[in-house]
Amino acid sequence: MAASESSVRAQAGPRVAGFVWIEPLLGLGLGAMGGALISLSGTIAYRLQWNHDFDYWHYVRPWVGGIIGSLGALVLIVLIQLSTTTTSKLDHLALYVVAFIVGYREQSFRDLIKRAGDLLLAPGQSPNQSGQQAPGNTP
Numbered sequence: 001m002a003a004s005e006s007s008v009r010a011q012a013g014p015r016v017a018g019f020v021w022i023e024p025l026l027g028l029g030l031g032a033m034g035g036a037l038i039s040l041s042g043t044i045a046y047r048l049q050w051n052h053d054f055d056y057w058h059y060v061r062p063w064v065g066g067i068i069g070s071l072g073a074l075v076l077i078v079l080i081q082l083s084t085t086t087t088s089k090l091d092h093l094a095l096y097v098v099a100f101i102v103g104y105r106e107q108s109f110r111d112l113i114k115r116a117g118d119l120l121l122a123p124g125q126s127p128n129q130s131g132q133q134a135p136g137n138t139p
Helices: 003-012 022-045 052-083 092-104 106-121
Strands: none
Touching (some): 022 092, 052 092, 052 106
């Protein structure tokens, strides 16, 4: 193994079968921490008027935050790769911050994904269907 290849591997982090495993786990963990933090905030804020229908939601919210946080970091990577013409190195700290924030505000991120899906997949409306007049048809 050449010296330059070993130095690149040392900088990349721990590897398992050629895969850097620490970065996805940190993204998942920080998303889960965001989900756990907002769950704790909610249980403390509503401790006097607690609705037990939300018990199971708060048990799984860290898991949902971890999954959604990792998805948010992946979306950031894809957007950066699509918007640049040159290969750019993304700071891992930015990915971890995005994973935490998206894990914390997972409902907002799910709404954003839903709106993007509606924009891409919903049939378009003609101006007459949306209540607007077609150009040139002024009374």
